Amino acid sequence: MFRFTCVAAASLALAACNSSSDSAPDSAAELNIPEVAPGDLSIDTMKEVTKTLSSDEFEGRAPGTEGEKKTLSYLVEQFKRVGLEPGNDGSWFQDVPLVEITSKDFKPMTVTAGDKTLSYDFGDDWVGTTYREDKTTSLKDSELVFVGYGINAPEKNWNDYAGIDMKGKTAVILVNDPDWEKEDQEGTFNGKAMTYYGRWTYKYEEAARQGAAGAIIIHDTYPAAYGWNVVESSWSGPQAYAQRKDGGADQTLVNGWVQKNVAKEIFSATGHDFAKLMDDAKKPGFTPVDLGAKVSTSFDNDIRTFKSKNVVGILPGSEKPDEYVLYxxxxxxxxxxxxxAEGDDICNGAIDNATGSAALVALAEAQKKAGPAKRSMVFLAVTAEESGLLGSEYYADNPVFPLNKTVGGVNMDALLVGGGPAKDVTVIGGGKSNLDAFLDKALEEEGRVATPDPEPQNGYYYRSDHFGFAKRGVPMLYIDGGQDLVDGGREAGAAMAADYTENRYHGPDDEYDPNWDWSGTLKDLQLFYRIGRMLADSDSWPNWKEGDEFRAARDKSCSASDSGC
Structure with missing residues (x-):
């Protein structure tokens, strides 16, 4: 589902993160939020960069193609023009080694329970792949263990893996997190608002940390926020990943999904009450259940490796050049x-995300005109977002600038263009941290208001390029486009979003339109400009609220060094 993701902005907590980040401020009054004058932003720059990057000449900007080469060359040209310096030790680029795994020749997934053998076909009943760079994947007679929601969250006193050794076993996991059925956002896992623990990415990561051989998520349409058709199409065909140093040896052999009715059949065959175990998994103190069954499957893998690139530009800070704010x-x-219908097969990606790339250039241009901020400002154009946030994930795992010296930042993905200005912005992940105060200050100066995420159950905060930074503790903002347009109100805003989603999103018709109204985009850019400048001229350090799923990562990062946050 497309969202007008103007910037990544999960309101993040700012803490006076000294050497150890032990004292996150309790109120906005404890934060240093400087006054910021409006930026001298160029809509002509936005138009020209968006138009160029989304032209047919760039062939849809797919990584590993001629379109990438042209994109990189053009972005460097524009970064130089507006006054940025190369950010990676004299280079404009960070190499991002990628691996593409295409699994094929799937054998059925068989489950043996006593004298019963159940067999399930790939696609209709289950889907899966491997994160390991192995020519052949074979999962044989692996014990099935129901681990509830597959969550290990010490800060919430919750461990679905308590008391079990998962080595060689396969975890069977529920989608989302334990209190997703609540009507409000109160509860151990924020009620209906999905947390990171509810995302399938986390569940596979945790199963691997537990030493599991396999991880199988039970699909359920509402808590997943998409139907089986989405799972089947997404997990069939080539799968791209950021290349791991060990070739993925520390990952599970098989990661996959099963239809809910398949899970019910397996549980019944093993003598377990599926509904009861689902209910038990929602309660504190749940412990894993050995299902008394074994699972097997195998498939072959075609493996292709190649390198793409992130583009890194920097405006050095005047007083604290070794502290960094990210765009x-x-x-x-x-x-x-x-x-x-016209035979056009180029997905130009004008909105998604030539606009975001153009915003990097326009914001860098305005920040350069304003003179150096106290902290350095980094402008990072990442690769392979459409393949699963791979460029940002690689950077966050291999940072050019240390994460404990990275103050926080703003991510921009698919800016709102064409409908004119909005009275509001949609805040995704609000309430997680005190960085809400920076956003609130910028909104006040722009005469706008914040609207809460209308669909917190869908976990949008965990689905864009800021996420790789957030899960490693770096606060990043995530703000969607406004819903309440000055001209036409919420009805017009909803109609514009629906039109884009239905007619252009991820299709050949996401093309540049010379008749677009850019006035709303300018207001969004001013918001992003102010937030970045406030952070860069502040002496406060971001942190998450006590109990947030990312707090422990930030505290650990900050305490690992005498310098930085």
């Missing part, structure tokens, strides 16, 4: 795709 956006799109 991020992904430069890539889908390349060639399914043709439209």
């Amino acid at each position: 991020t956006a992904h430069w890539d799109h889908l390349g060639h795709c399914k043709a439209n």
